[in-house]
Amino acid sequence: MTNANSSQGLLTGQKVLVTGGSRGIGAAIARELAHEGASVAITYVSREDAAQAVLKDLPGSGHLALKMDVGQEASVDEGIDQLLKTWGQIDGIVNNAGVTKDGLLLRMKTEDFDNVVQTNLKGTFLVTRAALKPMLKARKGSIVNITSVIGQTGNAGQANYAASKGGTVAFSKSAAAEVASRGIRVNCVAPGFINTEMTGVLTDDQKKMILSEIPLGRIAEAKEVAQAVAFLLSDRASYITGHTLSVNGGMFME
Ligand code: NDP
Numbered sequence: 001m002t003n004a005n006s007s008q009g010l011l012t013g014q015k016v017l018v019t020g021g022s023r024g025i026g027a028a029i030a031r032e033l034a035h036e037g038a039s040v041a042i043t044y045v046s047r048e049d050a051a052q053a054v055l056k057d058l059p060g061s062g063h064l065a066l067k068m069d070v071g072q073e074a075s076v077d078e079g080i081d082q083l084l085k086t087w088g089q090i091d092g093i094v095n096n097a098g099v100t101k102d103g104l105l106l107r108m109k110t111e112d113f114d115n116v117v118q119t120n121l122k123g124t125f126l127v128t129r130a131a132l133k134p135m136l137k138a139r140k141g142s143i144v145n146i147t148s149v150i151g152q153t154g155n156a157g158q159a160n161y162a163a164s165k166g167g168t169v170a171f172s173k174s175a176a177a178e179v180a181s182r183g184i185r186v187n188c189v190a191p192g193f194i195n196t197e198m199t200g201v202l203t204d205d206q207k208k209m210i211l212s213e214i215p216l217g218r219i220a221e222a223k224e225v226a227q228a229v230a231f232l233l234s235d236r237a238s239y240i241t242g243h244t245l246s247v248n249g250g251m252f253m254e
Pocket of ligand 1: 019020021022023024025026043044045046047048050068069070071095096097098099119146147148149190191192193194195196197198199
């Protein structure tokens with residue numbers, strides 16, 4: 001399907017990798033970027049059917065779905081190689097793939113700490129390192145890492161998740177400082193509470209409590225995060241790097 005407006009999009013002609021694009025926020029990001037004229041590669045780890053369904057509905061052309069476990073170096077390197085063979089370039093990266101394994105500290109299993117940090121933080125490092133090479137060569141690019149309000153405030157029961165997201169902010173600032181001279185920008189988007197499978201597991205009481213802490217008084221839709229990502233990827237954000245853009249309805253104000 002061709003989008004008649006794609007020639008006027010914020011990201012026309014750009015090739016952007018979105019990790020974890022098979023559902024939730026990643027799928028909404030893929031749709032928004034495609035709507036803005038980008039070709040999008042989405043990755044999945046287990047749900048190929050969901051990734052193919054997202055792919056089928058994207059407007060524009062040049063899109064593809066890749067199996068890639070972002071926490072495994074070999075899987076990441078192989079996926080990026082394959083992408084470069086197909087596209088020849090990568091203009092943008094959105095490190096969105098993420099997991100939670102909540103639990104109070106004293107009862108938190110070491111493997112649950114490792115698994116969350118491996119996917120959320122190490123995954124961001126592995127994908128960024130692998131996909132940065134063609135950007136450095138082209139002397140342009142934009143990277144957006146999806147963090148979380150929990151990485152800014154901390155949260156009881158989410159020490160592993162908060163550490164992975166706070167670490168991603170520090171990682172992103174360091175990366176931004178390293179690659180700025182090559183015309184590459186690195187930023188974060190920190191969502192608050194978004195309507196996806198990740199938050200679908202919350203009880204009604206938990207949701208009520210969260211809503212009472214959100215000045216805008218509602219849980220956001222994934223598209224509202226996707227719009228912030230499209231902005232940071234685009235030339236409209238040409239002088240913004242090392243920044244974390246909160247999309248949280250006011251629940252945490254820096
Ligand atoms: P979902 O659970 O809905 O989707 C997670 C996505 O990540 C899926 O596409 C999944 O692939 C992929 N994924 C999981 N593990 C891996 C891995 N090891 N390698 C590659 N891909 C993987 O999550 P959300 O859409 O809710 O969250 C997306 C991002 O936004 C995450 O980084 C999350 O921390 C962050 N976030 C979410 C908030 C929310 O309220 N939902 C709030 C703040 C931040 P598959 O389908 O194949 O399993």
